[in-house]
Amino acid sequence: MSSTETTQDVEDPVGYFIEDLMYHGKTDRTRESYERVLRRFEAFLDDGTSTSTATHRDCMAFVHSLRGDLTESTVATYAAYLHRFYGYMTEVGVFEENPMTLVMEEMDETIDKDPARRDIPIPRMRSFVVGITHPLHRALVCTLLKTGMRVGELCNLDLRDLTVSDPELEAAYPLGTRPALTDRPNSLYVTPDAAVGEELNGEVRTASNKRKRETVIPVDDELRAVLKRWLAIRPDAPSPAEPLFVGTSERWGERLDPQAVRHVVERYAREEGWYRTGGGAGENVTPHYFRHFFTTHLRDRTGDRGVVKYLRGDVADDVIDTYTHNWGDRVRETYETNVYRLFG
Structure with missing residues (x-):
């Protein structure tokens, strides 16, 4: 299509977009999901308003109408679908602008990049972790503390992303089938390919992984035992993706979403006096706090910022290349020598 094409040239923008998704190789399931959401948006609009004339206020009203009927993660997915629709149609010249841009900016959680955070010493964190007895809850908290990954990345882990040297587990579960985990026992693989609303490993995801490059993170003996x-x-799990972390109460067997993990962390942090409604990033302990804790303590212990950057998934080609090519010697040895103990 010419970049000068206008909305008058496309009678059914949604149909046009869905057809292009097919050309881009999206699965039937993904296209059906997009069309269901976009047609719902069309039906929501007032008479006389179309997708081509909708404003950011129309989009905000639609997103608001979803709350109460749908979970927050599903609302975020629907908003992401709408944002991608408008972004694509703007890019190809069918629409003049993307009214979802402002809506997404308002929805995105704003995090102070360098707040003065609560200082928790390692012995106190050990006491906190020991007090978590539920196997799932302890596994969630320990994985965040031991890897420094983001909560969305945690939720997107599948069984194929974990490899452990344990005959019982290897016999019971399809673990570590990622090619990147070949010859890397006791590791977790974090993919850069997960995105909200996109299908990955046979399942449409409700969270995105923000890292640009793949990362393989060692799993030490403590985390191995917890997992x-x-x-x-x-x-x-009913999902063919075989999520690593699934619900044990509500949504039994379904992949956990970031909000569910945040609720788990908030529950225990409140009991510890580390979370207060209205408290900011400097006061409250959240999943993101564990990433800060990991970064601070591992960097101080190793003195090797490169290894920490690699494990965090920070993008820097020189860092990625150096540590990917010498993963066993540089990453695993440095990590296992210096990572803090959570159980004494």
Whole structure:
């Protein structure tokens, strides 16, 4: 299509977009999901308003109408679909602007990049972790503390992203089938390919991974034991992706979303006096706090900013290349020598 094409040239913008998704190789399931949301948006608009004339206020009203009927993660997915629709149609010249841009900016959680955060010493964190007895909850908190990954990245982990040297687990679960994990036992793989609303490993995701490059993170003996205890009670998952972390109460067996993980962390942080309604990033302990804790303590212990940048998934070609090519010697040895103990 010419970049000068106007809305008058496309009678059904939604149909046009769905057809282009097919040309881009999107699966039937993905296209059906997009069309269901976009047609719902069309039906929501007032008479006389179309997708081509909708404003950011129309989009905000639509997103607001979803709340109460749908979970926050589903609302975020619907908004992401609408944003991608408008972004694409603007890019190809069918629409003049994307009214969802401002809406998404308002929805995005704003985080102070360098706040004065609560200072929790390692012994106090050990006491906190020991007090978490539920196998799933302990596994969530320990994985965040031991890897420094983002909460969305945690939720997107599948069984294929974990490899452990344990005959019982290897016999019971399809672990570590990622090619990147070949010859890298006791590791977690974090993909750069997960995006909200996109299908990955047979499942449409409700969270995005923000890193640009793949990362392989060592799994030490403590985290291995915690994960084994969790897998022993993990419900069977209906998803073909076989999520690593799934619900054990509501949404039994379904992949956990970031909001569910935040609720788990908030519950225990409140009990510890580390979370207050209305408290900011400097006061409250959240999943993102664990990323800060990991970064601060591992950097101080190793003195090697490159390894920490690699594990965090920070993008720098020289860092990625150096540590990817010498992963066993540089990353695993540095990590296992310096990572803090959570159980004494």
